[in-house]
Amino acid sequence: MEGFPYQSEAGLLPGDRIVRIDGEPVYIYSDVALLFSRSNGETMDLVIERDGKRLVRDDFPLRLREFDVNGETQMKYGLYFTVEQAGVAMRLEQSWLNAIDFVRLVRMGLVDLVTGAAGLRELSGPIGIVGTISQVGEESDSAADAARNILYFGALIAVNLAVMNMLPLPALDGGRIFFLVVGGLFAFLTRRRLNPKYEGYVHAAGLVCLLALMAVVAFNDIAKIVTG
Incomplete structure (x- = not known):
């Protein structure tokens, strides 16, 4: 944008492609706004792509500033994005x-x-x-x-x-896989099988906790509807 203070060879230039923000890769264009919003402090660590080369811009002072947009003052980062035909x-x-x-x-x-x-x-x-x-x-x-x-x-x-x-939590498929791995290691180290009833107890407790969480979330959803 006009008035962007860091348009230079050492900063950003038109045509640059931002590929990482604070260590997080940019997969799609909406990631830029998301990662900017999650950045803490006055600077960001950027990796950009320019003319086929990747350049690092550590501690880059990219933050919201006042820009004139069609006669109105708006808070923006000062960047425009182009769209490629896919x-x-x-x-x-x-x-x-x-x-x-x-x-x-x-x-x-x-x-x-x-x-x-x-x-x-x-x-x-x-x-x-x-x-x-x-x-x-x-x-x-x-x-x-x-x-x-x-x-x-x-x-x-x-x-x-x-x-x-797939999280390794009781009552989920990830928890089942976790117990299969643990059971295999237990059998390998002790030459004995892990008693299946203990896994059943853990999954039952996990299911109760999961149902309780679902009840709390449902209550919150209803409260949001009622309170607007």
Whole structure:
């Protein structure tokens, strides 16, 4: 944008492609806004691609600033993005990168929950998901856009469920795989099989905890609807 203070050979130039932000790869263009919003402090560590070469911009002072946009003062980073015409190969590549990006979103969400950056209030279950789907459809410009956006959101939910199901937690498939590995190691080291009833106890306890969590999330979803 006009007035961007770091447009130079040592900074950023038109045509540069941002490939990493604070160590996180940029898979799709929306990652830029996401990773910018999660950056802490006054600087970011960037990796850019220019003329086929990768350049490092550590501690780059990229932050929100005031820019004049059509006579209005707006807070922006000062960057514009161009759109490439995608062929079949690029569309397939972008579909794969989207799936990887969905997995990362799940990982970021779990990290936020563990670190306290997000709470149970931010979780949504089936009730909240239906409400979000309805909102996505209503905010779309046309029926075709609504269908595309809902399918995109559905893909995100599918990947989310797949990743969560593979976590090594009781009552989930990942927990079952974990016990198979532990049981195999136990049998290898002790020449005895692990008693299956203990695994059953753990999975039963995990199922109770999972149902309790689902009840809490459902209550939160209903509370959000009631309170608006």
